[in-house]
Each structure stands twice: as C-alpha cells, then as structure tokens.
Amino acid sequence: MANEDIFKKIIAHSKEYGFVFQSSEIYDGLSAVYDYGQNGVELKKNIKEYWWKSMVQYHENIVGLDSAIFMHPTTWKASGHVDAFSDPMIDNKDSKKRYRADVLVEDYLAKIEAKIDKEVSKAEKRFGESFDKDQFIATNPRVLANQGKIEEIKNRLYPAMENDDLAGIKQLIEDLEIACPVSGSRNWTDVRQFNLMFSTQMGSLSEDTNQIFLRPETAQGIFVNYLNVQKTGRMKIPFGIAQIGKAFRNEIVARQFIFRMREFEQMEMQFFVKPGEEMKWYEYWKDARMKWHLSLGIPAEKYRFHNHEKLAHYANAAADIEFDFPFGFKELEGIHSRTDFDLGAHQEFSGKKLQYFDPELNESYVPYVVETSIGLDRTFLAVLSHAFTEEKLEDGSERVVMKIPPVLAPVKVAILPLMKKDGLPEKAREIMDSLKFDYMCQYEEKDAIGRRYRRHDAIGTPYCITVDHQTLEDQTVTIRERDTMEQERISVDLVSSVIEKKIKGI
C-alpha cells in the first residue's frame, strides 16, 4: 500500500536527518524504545513549549507541575492500575488468536443474558399488555436456571481474578466449553498474566515490601498534589494543573515506530470543577483541544473525534481526538471526564481529606476532574507524517521537504554565504551572531547553494538567509521561504523582525 511506503520513508527520513534513532542501536536495539536525535529533540521541545504556553501561560487558572516518576505503591492501588493493568491472557493454539481470558468468560455471560432477554421478549409478545416482566423473571424456570448459571460463573470468575488464580480461570473456560470464535476450537494455552506496569526496587533489595512502579500515566502525580497546589497557589475552582512527563507501559506488543513505545511522554492537564458542571467543561475542553490541533495549520480532515462507548473505570464521558496517521486514524489525545474517582480513591486510601471548600456554596466537596491527555511522541509523529512531502519541481527534479509549522521547526533560520570567499562567510557569521540568541540558527558554507537549500528543506527549516555580493554593497540579504521556494530581498536590519513575524504567524 502507498501509505505503508510513505510510512517507511518517514521512518527512514527520521533516522537519516537526525530526528529519531532506535535506542541502543549498536547493541541491536531495544524493542519499542527510541531516542530523539539533534533535530528530533528540537521539534519535541518546541511541541512541548507550544502546548505549555497554550495551557499554562495562556490560562490564568492553570498552573504547572513536575512530579516524580516514582510514586508511593499505594498510589497505583488507589488509581486502579494494580488491578486493571494486569490482564490474564489466553491463546487459542489453532487460530493463533489471543484473548483476554476474563473477556472470553464475560462474552459467555453476555450470551446467557441474551438468552434471558429473548425469553422475556417472547413472553411479552405472547401475554401482551397484561405481561408482568418482574413477575415473569422471578418465576420462569428457564430464566431462573440461566440466572443461576450466571451467578455461579460470576462466583468463580471474580474471586479467581481477585486472587490471580490463573489456573482457576483456565479451568472455568474449559468447564464452560468456551470455544474460540474464529476457529471454533477449544485448544487453549494456559492463562498468563501480563502486567503493564514496570516495577523496580527502591532501597535495600533484600526486603520484599519495597517494590515500586514506574508510573504508567502522569495523571496520578497531579492528583496526589492537588491539595498542595490548590492551597499554596490559592487556586479557586475551576482550575487546572498541567504536567509534561514520561510514563512507562510494558505493552504486550509495541509497534508502529514511536506511536506505541514502552517509554513515552504525555502532556496532561487535569481540570478540577464543581460536581455537576463536569459535562460543561468536558465539552469546553473537547472544543479547546481540537482548536489547538488546528492552530498548527494541519487540515481539519486529518482529525476526528471518537467518542468512547465503553468507558474506563474512572470516567463518565470520554472522547479521543484521532489523527489520520499513515497507518490510519489513531488516538492522539484523550479528553476524559474522570468524575471524583481519582481524588475519591486517594482520599479513601490515604485517609487524608482531598476536599475543596467552595466559598460560594459555603460547603466542601471532592472536585470532579476533566482531563486532557495528549501523547507527545504521537503529536511528534503526527507533525512529522503530515510534514513529509515529496515534490516534483518544474525543472523535473524532485525534493523532499518537511513542511513543519515554522513555530515547531527544529532550525528556524539557516544563514548561508553564497560563496565561501570574498568576505561573504564573515558577513554571514555576523548575521548569524545577531540572530542566534533568539532563534535556533544554522550556518553552512559547504556545497552549492541549491544543495544547502535542499538539505534545509529536508529538516524543515522554514527560512534561509543568503548572503551574496550585493549584501556587502547595500546591506541586504535574500530570505527564502521553504514551502514556496520564493525569495525576497530585505535589509539586514529587518531580518530578525521579519522572521519573528513569520514564525508567529504560523
């Protein structure tokens, strides 16, 4: 497929031009871990800055935080990650399909429930208006038998899940004679546990009570600091706390370049609101976040919302902003209404009150939370894959140009003497020195001017300043625009302000 080819080209281009390298490449690499190179780190830093400014600097009621990756182990019990982040998996040996073992059983339960529903609606038709549904369910022998079956299965499944009784879950699947939906076979492997949280030890290795986890999301660092920030910052609801930081997930299968990595970076903002107002703010942030994406100049048709049908354990509403990656529409950012689940859980597990005294209502409550959580690496990949362009020029030659929004471009300006003699390099250096405090600049004198332009097209430098003989006479330079390749001649004195205007204009 053409898109796959483009994706391959983007990956190759990323390496060739110093955006992304595979981690530990000289040791054959490490699966699903990547390093950002000299240009990648600039792009990533610029994305962070663009987000941070739009959230923290622009909103008076949002402040920042940088919490530690290590957190007290109880944090993850309260958040639900200890239970929910370890899934029992089972493979069918014939179809080679993998399933979550508990989901297989849940699906089986759903089938029985469907049977009951069918029984009820059949009876409903037969008896018409005089039909008493509750009465029927309470007395019909077939319904009762099925309900008993459901009870019995639940009584085996849930304790087994609770106690990590993997053999018990396997036995349950075998006893129920659950077959693979694809192959119809009952030839199952053992049930295995995959814990999605990385763990390590803190302090003495001999004690077994000091296992700690690398955070699987940054949100909890915000929740446990909610009162610290609220009190010391004298924050009034509604207010938000924003954070950019690394998180770690031991994904079973990590794929698609930097889209799903085991170590990744999130940009999150938790917005604390009055209970009952969460849907208003949920809609507000859905809208605000989409506008942020569009402000980068990437066309609207590259984005879409995906509203969650099945909600996570903490949410009462959730939507993803999806981006049209070369491998299809995939999640880029999540906007979740998390209710008071997190603060409530931390309150319960810690025994500390995490309430807010609302002076308007003259009462205390646990705030509700609306979260915006965007993958930094995914945004990086979105920008990169949209920017990557192969163009055929009028003279028949081809060029590869990264049409990165100027505000995000790794290098803002290249300063190029047309020739490396006659004092042109010295003049170019002078201009470079006047710009490099404000902008990421690069000076280049090697190779023909056209080649240097193309090199900067390839890393997405939006502007090239060229110093020629006329510069020495009248103090003007040419400024070349990346996307149009057009040049205009401007006074040296105006270079800095022209570039500033262009970059801020996006």
Add this chain to the structure above:
RNA sequence: GCGGGAGUAGCUCAGUGGUAGAGCAUUAGCUUCCCAAGCUGAGGGUCGUGGGUUCGAACCCCAUUUCCCGCUCCA
C-alpha cells in the same frame, strides 16, 4: 505471543560458495554569482549476533536478536 517479509558503508541498495561493490552522503582541494552542477584525491564495512556444514560462507543449515506488515492488545 503467532504468521509473513527484511537486516551488506551514514542512507538507498547490488552482490547464489572463491580477494566485499555502486550511487548518494562525509572529508580535503579546484571550479562555480541562487535551488541536490563538474573535476581530482581521501576516509569509512569482522556483511545484525552466535553456532554448524565446507579446503573456503555475505551466500547453505540451525538458533537468536531487531525492524516492518497482519492478527491480538491498548485506562
């Protein structure tokens, strides 16, 4: 984890058992007044890793690892 494909210079790749190559890139110089120009030199590879077969392996066999695709999973 299963199935398929791939791994040779920084990049793209050629090389079917007999002295490791090309183009681009890098680098030194010459030439060149605006879009990957030309000329002359130079550097760079234990052919992903480990083992086996062979007089001899980049090439054949086994294992392993990484990447890509599909399945699966994704709070």
